[in-house]
Each structure stands twice: as C-alpha cells, then as structure tokens.
Amino acid sequence: MKKTTSTFNRYKKTIAIIEKSNLKNVKTLKQGITISREYLNEFSSLVRSKSFPSKKEEITFFKYQKPYVEGRLQYFKKVHNYLLEKPVSGISKQQKYINNELNKLDSKKCKQLEFVKYYRLNEDKLDHLYFLRGIDQLELFVDTSHHFKDPLFTTSHDFLVSKIIAHDLLIKFYEKELELLKNKNFKTIIEEVKPDIFNDLQWTGTKTELIELIFALNVSGCFRNGNADIKKIVKVCEELFNLDLGNIHKTFNQIKARKKDSTKFLDKLVVSLSKEITFEA
Structure with missing residues (x-):
C-alpha cells in the first residue's frame, strides 16, 4: 500500500x-x-x-x-x-x-x-x-x-x-x-588520588614525545611488569597533564615509520641526563 x-x-x-x-x-x-x-x-x-x-x-x-x-x-x-x-x-x-x-x-x-x-x-x-x-x-x-x-x-x-x-x-x-x-x-x-600539587603540572614537550615515552616504559615492563593496559596508562597521563593524546597507535606507527631517529625523544633524554650527571660530577 x-x-x-x-x-x-x-x-x-x-x-x-x-x-x-x-x-x-x-x-x-x-x-x-x-x-x-x-x-x-x-x-x-x-x-x-x-x-x-x-x-x-x-x-x-x-x-x-x-x-x-x-x-x-x-x-x-x-x-x-x-x-x-x-x-x-x-x-x-x-x-x-x-x-x-x-x-x-x-x-x-x-x-x-x-x-x-x-x-x-x-x-x-x-x-x-x-x-x-x-x-x-x-x-x-x-x-x-x-x-x-x-x-x-x-x-x-x-x-x-x-x-x-x-x-x-x-x-x-x-x-x-x-x-x-x-x-x-x-x-x-x-x-581523589591526584594531589593538589599536580594541578599545575604541565607537559611542555610534544604529544608525540609523551607517547614515545609511554610506550617505552610499558614495553620495558615498568607498569605491572609489562601487563598493564596501555589505554589505562594513556588515560592516567591525559588526566595528570590535562591533555588529549588522540590516536596513540596512529602516532606510534608514525614513530616506527621514521627512517632514522626512531627513538629521538629517548635519545634526547639520555643526552640530557648524561650532561646533568657530568655537570654534577
């Protein structure tokens, strides 16, 4: 009809x-x-x-x-x-x-x-x-x-x-x-667990650098001996630093696709810490 x-x-x-x-x-x-x-x-x-x-x-x-x-x-x-x-x-x-x-x-x-x-x-x-x-x-x-x-x-x-x-x-x-x-x-x-001291804690590096650090810490077994949910780690970091990391897996794939310096931020950390240690000595 x-x-x-x-x-x-x-x-x-x-x-x-x-x-x-x-x-x-x-x-x-x-x-x-x-x-x-x-x-x-x-x-x-x-x-x-x-x-x-x-x-x-x-x-x-x-x-x-x-x-x-x-x-x-x-x-x-x-x-x-x-x-x-x-x-x-x-x-x-x-x-x-x-x-x-x-x-x-x-x-x-x-x-x-x-x-x-x-x-x-x-x-x-x-x-x-x-x-x-x-x-x-x-x-x-x-x-x-x-x-x-x-x-x-x-x-x-x-x-x-x-x-x-x-x-x-x-x-x-x-x-x-x-x-x-x-x-x-x-x-x-x-x-409830976030102290007031963290309210003004701001991540001033790039989001890509933070994602590189998160993946490095996770695969190194630093969170629950490597058994932690990566999404939960990311969520904690987003809440802690009050930012949105977006599609972390897409960003990580871009990191892996680098022709060189695939661990650019981690290498930067090593150099910076080495300089600080040398300076202190």
Whole structure:
C-alpha cells in the first residue's frame, strides 16, 4: 500500500531527528512517544480504510513497518521510565540498576528464543502465519496480550517484533550508560588520588614525545611488569597533564615509520641526563 509506505518514510525522517537528540532529556522522550503514537494511529486508520493489494505488502507492513514504529514507542517509554526511576546518586548503585535491567531483557528474550532466531536470521517461510491477519491459531500467540488486540491492526507476531526492536535499542542505550558511568568513576578515582600539587603540572614537550615515552616504559615492563593496559596508562597521563593524546597507535606507527631517529625523544633524554650527571660530577 503506497500510503502506508509513504507514512512510514515520513516517520523515519521525523524520528531520526529525535534519536539524534539528547535522549536523556525527558521532553525529547515525550516528543518521541507522542510522534510514535500519532503515526501508529495514522497507520491504523489507513489499514482500516483500505486493504493491502497483496499478501506480500501486508506481511511487509506487519513485519517491518508497524514494528519499527511500535518498537521505538516502547523504547522511548522504557528510557523515560529509566530516567525517572534510576538512582540519582552513587555510581555503583546506578551500574547495579542498569545491570538488573539488562538481566531482565535477557530473561524476556530467552522466553521467545526460537522466534527471535527466526526474525534475526531474516527467515520468511512462516511469514504467512506470523504476519497476516486472521490467522486463528492460538498456539501461535507467544504474546498472550495479543488475544485482546484489534484483529484488524494486529497479527500474531508483529508486536513481538516490536519488542525485539525495543530490546536491541535498549541494550545499546544501557551499554552506553554503563560506559559513561565507568569513565565517570575512573575520573572520580583520579581526582581523589591526584594531589593538589599536580594541578599545575604541565607537559611542555610534544604529544608525540609523551607517547614515545609511554610506550617505552610499558614495553620495558615498568607498569605491572609489562601487563598493564596501555589505554589505562594513556588515560592516567591525559588526566595528570590535562591533555588529549588522540590516536596513540596512529602516532606510534608514525614513530616506527621514521627512517632514522626512531627513538629521538629517548635519545634526547639520555643526552640530557648524561650532561646533568657530568655537570654534577
């Protein structure tokens, strides 16, 4: 049906703006919820007023188009509830809360694992049973709430697809939240152990020189006998000297690609220290 496809394309363009916005803003989420509901109502009116030209188009609508909208409606509502219910303080409490939410999502997915596999593998051999209206076989209804849904705007599995879509979006959102909390916790630890004396400590060499030094110290076994995570060492140096070292591996590759003086900064350190030792003597 051309009208449903046109409406679907309009929704994708409109909701893309919301998804790129700050989804931790309650007003933005409410806007996403409102828009999604409006488009679902528009879909409902279109489907009631006109029949689909073919079974293929009906399957496309109930397998892809309607769940795309309804999945985002569920997603926005879940994130909205998360913002209102999550602990307001304590990084460990917030992390525990998110992990509990992730466990709930995994538990729900396991209950419909066979259909989840069917959908993710993009199979279609049972689409005529799952995504056409009027299939009166109750054993197909894995989501019992569908028994009371509008039969003109519902198939046995379209709502389950929307749940899968919402699930995937929520997983990405929660994982991003955990990563932000992890970084926030790391910065808090750095601030706690960083004495005031380091506040004005400034690295006045080049960033390339610092990266050369970091790699040299790490491969020499100076940090945890060579078992330290290079990213963590870099993060500590960035926090300590209040700078951004950028892509350290790209810079290190440039150092290795030098035709000569590949250890230019280390050689400079040796010369400077030798001069100081000689002077002191």
